[in-house]
Structure formats: C-alpha cells, structure tokens
Amino acid sequence: MPLETEGFWVMAKISAHGKIVFQFLASNGTLVAYCEDKVTLYRSPYLGGWKIRGKIKADRTVEQAAGNTRRIYCEKGQTWRLNVKRMPSVRTLEKWASEGVCETVTGEIVEPDGIGRDGAPSWLRALCMI
Numbered sequence: 001m002p003l004e005t006e007g008f009w010v011m012a013k014i015s016a017h018g019k020i021v022f023q024f025l026a027s028n029g030t031l032v033a034y035c036e037d038k039v040t041l042y043r044s045p046y047l048g049g050w051k052i053r054g055k056i057k058a059d060r061t062v063e064q065a066a067g068n069t070r071r072i073y074c075e076k077g078q079t080w081r082l083n084v085k086r087m088p089s090v091r092t093l094e095k096w097a098s099e100g101v102c103e104t105v106t107g108e109i110v111e112p113d114g115i116g117r118d119g120a121p122s123w124l125r126a127l128c129m130i
Contacts, residue, residue: 018035023084029127
C-alpha cells in the first residue's frame with residue numbers, strides 16, 4: 001500500500017533514492033521502480049511524476065525482490081513487462097489515439113489496439129484506454 005501524508009500521495013524525486021536497480025510495467029499499467037535504498041516508486045502518465053509505493057522488507061534485498069518479480073512475469077509469459085523503461089505522456093497517448101498508430105510498450109509500431117511480435121500490447125491497450 002502506498003505511503004500517505006495527511007491524505008496526499010507522497011511525491012518523490014527519483015534522485016533522492018539512488019539509482020534505479022530494477023523497473024517493470026506492473027499489471028495495473030503503472031511503471032514501478034526499485035531503488036537502491038529499497039524504496040519502490042511508481043508512475044503513470046496521469047500522475048505527473050514518481051510517487052512512493054512502499055519499501056522492500058528489511059530482510060529482503062532489492063535483488064531478491066526483483067528476482068521474484070522477474071520469475072512471476074516469466075511464468076506468465078510476459079517478459080516484455082521487464083523491458084519497459086519509460087512512460088508516454090498524456091499528449092502522446094492522445095496523439096496515438098487520433099492517428100490510428102501506436103507504440104507497444106517495447107517500442108514497436110502497431111494499431112492502437114494491437115499487440116507486437118514480442119507479445120507486448122500497445123500503450124493504449126496496456127493502460128486500458130481501449
């Protein structure tokens with residue numbers, strides 16, 4: 001569960017948490033980052049920046065948490081989720097929706113409701129916009 005401060009989600013500067021050790025696209029369409037200091041952050045096109053998601057348990061390393069996530073997505077056949085490095089802007093999503101072509105989450109050009117050769121859906125599909 002995300003940390004809250006007086007009812008507002010905590011904004012996070014990614015640089016305050018060290019390097020990103022591992023990041024992936026979660027099933028809910030948010031980009032999740034595990035940082036060196038064990039803080040997990042998330043973002044979507046609608047948030048305007050990174051938010052604190054939580055912290056990895058003290059008895060686990062970032063590598064263990066990342067390994068667990070890798071294993072789960074590999075078992076599901078969704079390894080493309082592990083290759084997502086950026087999140088498109090709302091303006092870009094709107095442009096793709098109106099133009100009839102869209103990138104998949106791994107950068108391939110497809111129709112807005114399409115799926116790439118690697119099984120990755122279009123961003124519009126991944127974010128449940130279509």
